[in-house]
Amino acid sequence: MRPVRVGLLGIGTVGGGTFTVLKRNQEEIRRRAGRGIEVTMVADLNTALAQQVVGDAAQIVSDARAVIASPDVDVVVELIGGYGIAKALVLEAIAAGKHVVTANKALLAVHGTEIFAAARAKGVIVAFEAAVAGGIPIIKALREGLTANQIQWVAGIINGTTNFILSEMRDKGLDFDVVLKEAQRLGYAEADPTFDIEGVDAAHKATLLSAIAFGIPVQFDKAHVEGITQLSATDIKYAEQLGYRIKLLGIARRRANGVELRTHPTLVPMRRLIANVEGAMNAVLVQGDAVGTTMYYGKGAGSEPTASAVVADLVDIARLLDAAPAARVPYLAFQPDEMSTLPILPLDEVITSFYLRLRVADKAGVLAKITGILAEQGISIDAVIQREADEVSGEGGNQTDLIILTHDTSEGGMNKALAAMQALPTVLAPIVRVRKEELA
Secondary structure, eight states, X not given: OXXXXXEEEOOSHHHHHHHHHHHHTHHHHHHHHSSOEEEEEEEOXXXXXXXXXXTXXXXXXXXXXXXXXXTTOSEEEEOOOSSSHHHHHHHHHHHTTOEEEEOOHHHHHHHHHHHHHHHHXXXXXXXXXXXXXXXXXXXXXXXXXXXXXXXXXXXXXXXXHHHHHHHHHHHHOOOHHHXXXXXXXXXXXXXXXXXXXXXXXXXXXXXXXXXXXXXXXXXXXXXXXXXXXXXXXXXXXXXXXTTEEXXXXXXXXXXXXXXXXXXXXXXXXTTSGGGGOOTXXXXXXXXXXXXXXXXXXXXXXXXXXXXXXXXXHHHHHHHHTTSOGGGSOOTTSSOGGGOOOOOBOOGGGXXXXXXXXXXXXXXTTHHHHHHHHHHHTTOOEEEEEEEEGGGTTOOOTTEEEEEEEEOSEEHHHHHHHHHHHHTSTTBOSOOEEEEEOOOO
């Protein structure tokens, strides 16, 4: 059988890794796919860089549209990123009857519904294993391996930059700004780290996981997105004393009346495996009704880990190249005419438990007022501890930190309680609120 001919759009970190892995493991890949897979064209504005990477093994052009138009390309691999030109090129490739592989989580989280509809109409494959958690095959696990299950929830550390920062903050007792600079120096964080540290990157990935887990359209615009920039070493220390670690999690949970879709810092019990995922590593927990809890762990970024996922998608396409569209695995696991209408729940309706830290005046009756406010909103308390403020901040003995762990309650009720507590004259600083998940 003739080889599958691939056109790469972008020869940067992932593009170069894809070319290298295909070349190094070509015989192994051919044995698995049933035919060869070869890169025939590469498009990159930096043609000199492309020449260094691929040599004479493929045609090099500066115009991505030349790859899309070429009759010598069966599959277009989009590795440019972003929402702009990448969207246009993917839609043009689909219109030209090319199968598409992409690592672009931002594009699919925002425009996936349009892209999948166009691909379905044209009868071509859009594969995106590399878009979530790098080399971890979580898309295939959800879409195929766990297909017998009703998925109940998915929770993942799916951004390595933030996990590295939080790990360093805990290990070294340093605040966010200091560790961010170190992460940039070491290459774990971009010069502009906004998408990572504000939770946007993780939320893009959580949006894709929610669609595959529950058979709902991609709806990034309805996700709650919160980053790690407001976290302090103080709260990470207190969490540790209570038996928890703080991780930035992307969470999608099925409820009777809808789906929770949220990304935010989260207290996780230290005894959970995912709480011990350190550095730039990724991990995803999936709870299914039949299988129980499964966990997927590995490198979530990098040249060859991400290339591993890209090549796996190319092998899938090679196997299915001559199959009828109806015989292929659906893009989002569920048949397109069987997608659910479950809504994404507003954040006020989300149910979770909380960690609260209040810097208060060290006076009699303060705790009673605070617990009274919580009781008015029907919020029950799991634990309360008190720490002198000078233990961590040097503020002196006239102030104290109250740390409260609550049982499950609604976000809306907690917001009302926080507003009332913040208005107390004895509450001396903005209240810190971090959501807590048992993940059991």
